[in-house]
Amino acid sequence: MTPEEKAPEGALDAPPLAHDEPHAAEVLRIWSAPDGVQQLSLRTTWSDPGAWGLLLVDIARHAARAYARHGIEEDVALARIHELLCAEWADATDEPEELGG
Numbered sequence: 001m002t003p004e005e006k007a008p009e010g011a012l013d014a015p016p017l018a019h020d021e022p023h024a025a026e027v028l029r030i031w032s033a034p035d036g037v038q039q040l041s042l043r044t045t046w047s048d049p050g051a052w053g054l055l056l057v058d059i060a061r062h063a064a065r066a067y068a069r070h071g072i073e074e075d076v077a078l079a080r081i082h083e084l085l086c087a088e089w090a091d092a093t094d095e096p097e098e099l100g101g
Contacts, residue, residue: 060082
């Protein structure tokens with residue numbers, strides 16, 4: 001994005017690493033609509049796809065900490081995230097679609 005371009009409304013700020021580390025790259029971006037539809041863009045940065053497993057656990061822990069700041073105990077939030085992750089893994093509610101572009 002050029003300095004003249006404005007980030008879409010609802011976009012999160014980039015974390016400090018994005019500005020501080022010249023070789024850093026965004027690897028995942030997810031947008032969610034009020035009706036639950038989600039779209040994402042990702043970069044297969046790592047040669048080992050297992051790295052995504054590590055990243056997904058890190059994301060879950062960050063999310064649980066964020067919920068803890070809003071009154072839900074971190075371990076309760078993490079357990080709920082894990083519960084629905086396992087349910088979705090066992091019986092997916094939708095299939096990924098390839099986006100054009």
